[in-house]
Amino acid sequence: MRYLISTLFSVGAIATMGWFSPAIAQSEINMSYDSPSFQNREITADNVKVSVSYDKNENTGNELRYTLYYNNQEQLTAVEDDAFMIGNVSFDDLDNNGTSEVIVQTYSGGAHCCTAYKVYTWQDGEFVMAQLGPADGSGGEFKDIDSDGNSEFITFDQNFFYAFSSYAGSFPPSIILTFRDGNFEEVTQQYPQYIRSQAWRKYLRVRDNQYSNGVLAGYVADKILLGEFEEGWNFMLAHYDRDPDMQYNIYDDDGEVIGRHPDFPSALRAFLIDTGYLNRNNQPRRNLSLRDNTSLGF
Secondary structure (H helix, E strand, O other), X not given: OOEEEEEEOOEOOEOOOOOOOOOOOOOOOOOOOOOOOEEEEEEEEOOEEEEXXXXXXXXXXXXXXXXXXXXXXXXXXXXXXXXXXXXXXXXEOOOOOOOOEEEEEEEOOXXXXXXXXXXXXXXXXXXXXXXXXXXXXXXXXXXXXXXXXXXXXXXXXXXXXXXXXXXXXXXXXXXXXXXEOOEEEEOHHHOHHHHHHHHHHHHHHHHOOOOHHHHHHHHHHHHHHOOOHHXXXXXXXXXXXXXXXXXXXXXXXXXXXXXXXXXXXXXXXXXXXXXXXXXXXXXXXXXXXXOOOOOOOO
């Protein structure tokens, strides 16, 4: 069961929603940009209670404050001052141990950046915090992929944004985390069925001539994760954009252009080596770890 207190402002794909009564047991509060501040609204799950206050201030910035209780005893208070577009506090028993975690999500504003999560879990007599983000877009989502009662966190390899296309035309591979003992662990390759579903979506886009190079980069990475690199690479060779005006720059550590790759396959191979999907011999890495392939700070 998930409970949610949130503040939402209409921007881009973020939907503006109406008011919901805080008196409802499964309380949900949604606000548009013009909604007023509120004080000390509470939600409760298991032995955990959260009291949330929201101060809207156009001059100094919006502020989200919350106090966490366990067995009605106050444990900690925190302030988030980057809830410009979105701020929400929710419950989810991520590890299915009978005590819900508190999830605090904030969005700092901008075209698609940045979203951050703080996850509080009751452990050894105190709330322990793990952080995810900041990251582009929504940052990710909590979802029980395999219906085992545990919620995985599905995010993306941030390296792929803008690498070979615009942000909208970039389709990065997914990164999947699981929550254990108060921390997040990267477990992407334990979910091949999910990865295959994402690879199939990219395949259909390429087949229908949509965003070919930006999609193909993510597709090849998906196929590496599935142990099907050669198949993915051959599909890429047959479908990549051969526009001679496209340039694939090589940059130094200071961001200066020091050369150019001759074509997309050469640029993609170098990129996959740099991001760890391939080794220096152009072969898929064994026991691939994507822990460092995201800006999520877990």
